[in-house]
Amino acid sequence: MRIVVLAGGIGGARFLRGLKAASPGSDITVIGNTGDDIHLFGLKVCPDLDTVMYTLGGGIHEGQGWGRADETFAVKEELAAYGVGPEWFGLGDRDFATHIVRTQMIAAGYPLSAVTEALCARWQPGVRLLPMTDDRVETHVLIDDPEAAPGADGQSGRRAVHFQEYWVRHRAAVPAHAVVPVGADQAKPAPGVLEAVAAADVVLFPPSNPVVSVGTILAVPGIREAIADAGVPVVGLSPVIGGAPVRGMADKVLAAVGVESTAAAVARFYGSGLLDGWLVDSSDAGTAGEVEAAGIRCRAVPLLMTDVAATAAMAREALALAEEVRA
Amino acid sequence: MRIVVLAGGIGGARFLRGLKAASPGSDITVIGNTGDDIHLFGLKVCPDLDTVMYTLGGGIHEGQGWGRADETFAVKEELAAYGVGPEWFGLGDRDFATHIVRTQMIAAGYPLSAVTEALCARWQPGVRLLPMTDDRVETHVLIDDPEAAPGADGQSGRRAVHFQEYWVRHRAAVPAHAVVPVGADQAKPAPGVLEAVAAADVVLFPPSNPVVSVGTILAVPGIREAIADAGVPVVGLSPVIGGAPVRGMADKVLAAVGVESTAAAVARFYGSGLLDGWLVDSSDAGTAGEVEAAGIRCRAVPLLMTDVAATAAMAREALALAEEVRA
Structure with a gap:
């Protein structure tokens, strides 16, 4: 089965680990958010792409969910000694190497999609990881x-x-x-993105941030349309449980775009023109009717990614809902 | 007293530490070699300038004479894991930070001389460190x-x-x-270089490599002429003792430019048009006549920089010879 997943950082990466376990034979293409990319110390940093790559490649710091395991911070300490910041962004020494390789390849003329493929040649994430765009957003x-x-x-x-x-x-x-995803309106989907969507059997929205992760990917002209036009089930998993985001601070950016922090409101934010199925947490079973009234098939299942087994069960539920939609 | 020193890496840096101890009240300007600068991993690395800065600023790895004390190599290991080299150049994590700051400042439009001044604001080397040129050599x-x-x-x-x-x-x-110092013929002395030479009371050539360190500095049009025209004593210390370089492999590059590896041959290589005084090691006392015959005043003194005290004694001998020349 060909599965396309729109992923942000930690939530998307952890969901993908469960999806790989749930559907080991599938061909998974990940369209990664690059709206949170940032230039620090002259280096191009892609936090979401790296979180997916490190998580699936076995290099992630499991406790914090981002950055590298066994990390050290000598470079950052030295930069601070030079008075060079920002000090609030925690770039470790191992992580620095990734950004140095990426920056050097970009300076040599490679697009971000080619750079990401080269970095993944080391990490072997077991999915095809594509940035949403090679353009700056x-x-x-x-x-x-x-x-x-x-x-x-x-x-x-x-x-x-x-x-x-x-x-x-x-x-x-x-x-x-x-x-505001600055530059998104002028961005083009990266090579392979639209082709992967067109060839997909199912499209999944993991419990990533609906505004600054999945929403940013959908803001690249052509991607939302390709998903809506693909004619295959599009199923999402709610990042909000019982009125609050499971992790992170998604409620804050939902409020900024005028969306209530409820599982049903996030489903309506994506909309029935895009979304065919929506998983809410068992504790939010009462909102299923509201989602279905919006034209989106809804199931209530446990949605806490406590470990890979629980996450794999969520992925199986998402794929099952997709088949239900298809049938 | 205003002293100008033309310095390469380890030999120049260690001599400068002795000179500071020998003449604590002096105003020392160091013209540093940049011919061994190299771009690695997209970063601008200035080995000789950094060796001087780290040595005089207390950050040097004393054992090896270059690089940082308490160094770690996580970035380099990770770059190697990505298959990115060269692996033969030992950039440590702490050292990386210096190159990141430098590269970022240069990308922002600052000339190397301004960057070097900014880096020295942290290290406080106690000398004014100038690159020989802001141009690429x-x-x-x-x-x-x-x-x-x-x-x-x-x-x-x-x-x-x-x-x-x-x-x-x-x-x-x-x-x-x-x-071949590629680009030297088109290079201009960095701001302050010619002014420092013109204002100097004495110019010293430490026991640095006469070809690829001091020689490269002298290859920047205007610097050799300014020193010759300054009308002040110019005194050098032989990096060759008993037919072999004290450290490093200076004999190899001397041979490449057709110069014998002897204290007297190096003095003649600089020439009496430039050099007024030359210190050779006590064991080379027999060559003093040969040097004097070439029109260069010569003294034989202990020239091994075994510790700061021995190096300070060498610096005092150099300053004494300068006064002898002046008188």
Whole structure:
């Protein structure tokens, strides 16, 4: 079976590990979010792509879900000694090497998709990992600037910051008023993306952040349309359980785009024009009717990715719902 | 007293430590060799400037004379895991940070001289460290290619390689036929270099490599002339003792430019038009007459930089010889 998965970082990567276990014979293509890419210390850093690659390739720091296992921080300490930051972004020594290789290949003229393929030649993630685009897209968040006093119009204290600054530096603890994938409207899907969608038997949205992960991928012109037009089941898993995100701070960016933090609201955010099936957590079984009323088939199953076995069970439920939709 | 020193890497850096101890009140400007600079992993590496900076700033690996103390090699190991080399150049994690800062500043438009000043703001070397030039100069060595068979003309197996490839990768163990500071003829002295020479009370050549360190600095148009025209004593210390270089493989590059590996031959290589005084080791006292016959005042003193005290004594001898020349 050919499965296409739209993935962000930790949530997407962990779901993919379960999906591989649930469907070992499948041909899985991952379309990875690059809206959270950032240039640090002159290096191109792709946090979501790397989280997928490290997680599936066995190099991830299991405890934190991002970055490398057995990591050290000598380079970062030295950069700080030179007064060079930002200090709030935790790049480890092993991780640095990935960014050095990527930056060097990009400087040599390779597109990000080719670079990602080269990096994966080492990690052997067992999936085909494609960036959503080779073009530059940067998710910015309009926040209340914590360092500025608001003006008489109540808005002068607002500032657009890189998603990582909002997410990692401010821990999403400052009010956010808008989320903008800068450059997405001019971006083209990376080579292979539309072809993979067109050839897919099923498309899955893991319990990734619906705004800044899956939403950013869908903001690249052509991808949403290709999924809607593929004529195959599109099934998602809710990242929200009982009114709160399972992990991360997805509620904050949902609020910024005017979406309630409930499993049903996220399903409506994707919309029945795109989504055929939606898994909510067993504890949210009461919302299934609301989702179905929106034209999206809904099932309530355990949605906590506590380990690979539990995650594989979720993946099996998603694939089962896809077959139900297809039939 | 205003002292200008032309320095390469380890020999120059260790001499400077002795000079600082010998003449703590002096204003020392170091003109550093940049001909051994190399781009590795997309980063600009300046081995000689860094060796001076780390040595005088207290960050040097004392045992090997280059690189950082308490160094780790996680980045290099990871790069090797990606199949990215060269593996023969030992860049440590702490050292990487220096190159990242430098590369980022250069990409932002700062000249190497400004970058070096910024890096020294952390290390406080106690001297003013100037690169010989802000322009790109790369010392290449014409070697017998160990991977090619010589042709009928006996020369087809020759190849020009970066100095670091000859020095570090091949350990100077392949025959060298020429040493060329590529780009030197088009280079301009960095800001402050000619001014420092013009204002100097004395100019010193430490026991650095006369071909690929001091020689490369002198190959930048204007620097040799400024030193010759400064009208102040110019005193050097022989890096050759008893027919062999004290450390390193200077004899190999001396042979490549047709100069014998003796203290007297190196003095003649610099020439009486440039050099006023020359210190040879006590064991080479017999060659003093030969040096003096070439028009260069010569003294035989202990020239082994075994520790800071011994090195400071050498520096005092050099300054004493300068005063003798001046008088």
